[in-house]
Amino acid sequence: MGNEKKRRNGRKRTMEIEDMIKQYQEGKGTKEIAEAANVSQGYVRLIFREHNVTLRPFGHWHRKYQLNEHYFKTWSNNMAYILGFFYADGFIASAQQTVSFAQKDKTILEQIKKEMQSDQVLYQNKQTGVFMLNLNSKIMKDDLIQLFGISSNKSSEAVFPEIPDEYLNHFIRGYFDGDGYVNPEKNVVSFVGGSQQYLQALLKILQNKGFNVYLKEIEKSYSRVIISGKRSIYMFGQWIYSNRNLYLKRKYELFQQQSLNQEQLEDRKLSRTKKAVLERKKQFAEIYKINQSIEDTCAEIGIQLNTYQKWLRTDATFQNRIKNDFK
Structure with a gap:
């Protein structure tokens, strides 16, 4: 057959047989070669058999591009x-x-x-x-x-994989770069996903790391894991970008904004959190039990009289505790 041009169904072959064999051995498939040579795929396989070319079985894919498959x-x-x-x-x-x-x-x-x-x-x-x-x-x-x-x-069935702790921040940085969002002005980082099992596991991990985090359902099939507070956002950024190599530059730069600078980082004052308010009410009751003076107790823990009065109106437990101490 040599360099002789063959015809198949009235079509003229536009590629030399030697070139067809070379392309096949370099990884191209019979369909791709057939299109380039202006012949049928069956004709290509016939030519290869006649030239003792070992054919790959149907459905076998031979690598065209390099890749570390493992x-x-x-x-x-x-x-x-x-x-x-x-x-x-x-x-x-x-x-x-x-x-x-x-x-x-x-x-x-x-x-x-x-x-x-x-x-x-x-x-x-x-x-x-x-x-x-x-x-x-x-x-x-x-x-x-x-x-x-x-x-x-x-998207809906993902299960959080077992990640060695030393690689956990890198895994979460990768997930954040794909499905994460940061708003420096509102001091919020969030992840969105459709697998409740995955998000619940992520929530627990972030809680264990000490971040202020909660889960919020946004639709029936989607929820968000949200980290809030300046200090939590800063510490989260410090954690996920530790020993970084791969990362999305535009998201990384958001963590470097002045509003997230270490010198400015403090979560909302404890007086504004539920936990802190409960602690101050407890402190108030303990001090009041000793001095029996509302004014002196307010001054000692640093609250206004109207704050104390509001606590009495809105918290029955606190009200009963003060009344019992007064007795």
Whole structure:
């Protein structure tokens, strides 16, 4: 056959057989080669058999782009970040051997693919402006499913994975960069998600870290984990960006604003919190029991007389305690 041009169904082959074989051996599929050569896919396979080219079975995918397929098997700061980022902005298709990331920030996807030793080309949706990083790997997909319990319906079924404590801040930074939000002016950080089980676990972790945090349902299928207070926001930023490497620059910069400077950071004064008010009422009752003077007790704990009167009107327990002490 050599360099002789072959015809198939009236079409002229536009690629030399040697080039077709070379492209196949470099990883291209028979369909892609057939389109480039202006012949049918069956004709390409026939030519390969005649030239003793070992054919890959139907459905087999041969890598076109480089990738460390075993990336999620080994913990590291960057692996934890990318895993957290995937929990927020990633997905696996049920019918394809593909692991995908979606983000409007092209830079972070470029950094992620470099970290994963991939030269995969990014795709951009022209309507939404969102960039896609699609990594074709059955091994990587299986690892995400088997090691971390991720499913194709991750948005509502995600379960918080077991993360070694030394990598926890990197994982949460990745999740925050995907599904997190910070408002420096209102001193609020929030995470949004559709899996109640995942958010409840996240809530508990953040509470254990000492942040002022609560869960708020925004729709039937979505909720927010919210961190509030200047000091909590500052400490959260210090924690997630500790030993950072991968991160979204625009979100990081919000934590560096003057309103979140260490010198200005104090949560609301204890006098404005429920816990503090209860403590002051307790303190008031103890001091009053000794001196039996409303005015002196107000002065000693630093409240106005009208505050004491308000406590009497609105808190029956406090009122009964004062009356009993007066007796």
